Amino acid sequence: MSIEFIGIAATQPVSETGGGPAAPSVSSQSEAHAAQGAVIQPAYLRELALAHERSGFDRVLVAHSSASPDGFTVADQVLSHTTRLGVLLAHRPGFVSPTLAARKFATLDAFHPGRVALHVITGGDDADQARDGDLSDKPTRYRRTDEFLDVVRRTWTATEPFDYEGDFYQVRGGRSAVLPARPIPVYFGGASDDAVRAGAKHADVYAFWGEPLAGIADRIRQVRAAAAVHGRTPNFSVSLRPVPAATETEAWRRAEDILRLTKERAGALRKAFNLDHSTQEGSRRLLDVAARGDVHDKRLWTAVAKATGAAGNSTALVGSYEQVAESLLDYTRLGVGTLLIRGFSPLEDARDYGALVDLVRAETEARGFTGNRVPPVAPAQAGSRDLLGAVGA
Structure with a gap:
């Protein structure tokens, strides 16, 4: 199994920095929208998808919020305009019945075989959930997600009508005329204990935001232990924001510009996207x-996370291309098989990241990387050796 790279899909240029280092300052919600243009820009989405495919990415994430464009439509556009690139389609359980959601994913997969994956995001923002009519608390949402995924997987595999009796979902004679030819991978995000309990049971890939190596090692150990109860061995993903350049000095200069622009726009972007x-x-x-x-x-580098209130994937790796690739490889030595990387200038960075993809993939393939299991090679430095022991790799 080769290392997997996931980028980002978007229907308009959106970033903490306004989409590019030369973009004008944004000082109000209306200006934030105006600076990005129309919410749906088909040509931009197409070019972003093609940039990821040309740079060697495996998938792009189609993210979700209560104000987002419909993800299934966006995913279909990405898949229709590329030949190899896959999608990681984010979905919140609770708004679409699990049997219908399963058929929607299976239908998309039938048109684009093997290129569709489900990213389960249960929802950590109560206010954003309420905008779509869900007033339940987080523990309840994770219990509902557990049942949702029970039914989804049953729908994907059942060749005869089935019944299901749960606290949230009841199915009588459920079946789908369209079944995936091969299993659709399930990715799962969430850092709370409730998230781990649900995700460890169902996730093929458990996703983390970009913490220091020691933190990721602890989280891998936690999820592995919870998954072992169910006889499962999930893979792991880490999300990061690389800031590479030809030299380390140039990279840090670029990082300073990113932080300056982020601080100028932070308040306006929080209003524009209305997320907490x-x-x-x-x-x-x-x-x-x-x-x-x-x-x-x-x-x-955590300065952007501090400036934005850690609004999602907001920690970066700063350095030369070789240095950033080295740091990405440190995560793979802990057992991380998926790297979700996106830039602060999404389209330009997607084009530029091909160099990082090539460097990391060449090294992991040279040492026989096997995804969920760390190959028996000496790590790059003592710090990584200690952490490998911590996760039992």
Whole structure:
């Protein structure tokens, strides 16, 4: 199994920095929207998808919020305009019945075989859930997600009508005329104990935000232990924001520009997207790391996470292409098989990241990387050796 790279799909240029280092400052919600243009820009989405495919990415994430364009439509556009690139389609359980959701994913997969994956995001922002009519609390949402995935997997595999009796879902004679030719991978995100209990049971790939190596090692150990109860061995993903350049000095100069632009736009972007990450365990963990310093390990940079309140994937790796690739490889030595990387200038960075993809993939293939299991090779430095022992790799 080769290392997997996932980028980002978007229907308009959206970034903490306004889409590019030369973009004008944004000072209000209306200006934030105006600076990005129309919400749906078909040509931009097509070019972004093609840039990822040309750079060697395996998939792009189609993200979700209560205000987002319909993800199934966006995913179909990405798949129709590319020949190899896959999609990781985010979906919130609770708004579409699991039997219908299963058929929607299976139908998309039938048109684009083997290129569709499900990313389960249960929802950490109560206010954003409420905008779509869901007033349940987080523990309830994770219990519902557990049942949702029970029914989805049953729908994908049942060749005869089936019944299901749960607290949230009841099915009588459920069946789907379209079944995936091969299993659709299930990715799962969430940092709370409730998330781990549900995700460890169902996830093929458990996704983490970009914490220091020690934190990822702890999280891998936690999820592995919870998954073992169900006889499962999930793979792992880490999400990061690389800031590479020809030299380390140039990369840090670029990082300073990114931070300056982010601080100028932070308030306006929070209003524009109307999201609150303050109650999410993943955001809390990133903010705790940021409070301890701006740089961790070799070059994990947390200043943007601090400036944005750790609104999602917001920790970066700063350095030369070779240095950033080295840091990405450190995560793979812990057993991480998927790297979700996106830039602060999404289209330009998707084009540029081909160099990182090539460097990391060449090294992991040279040492016989096997995805979920770490190959028996000496790690790059003593710090990584200690962490490998911590996760039992």
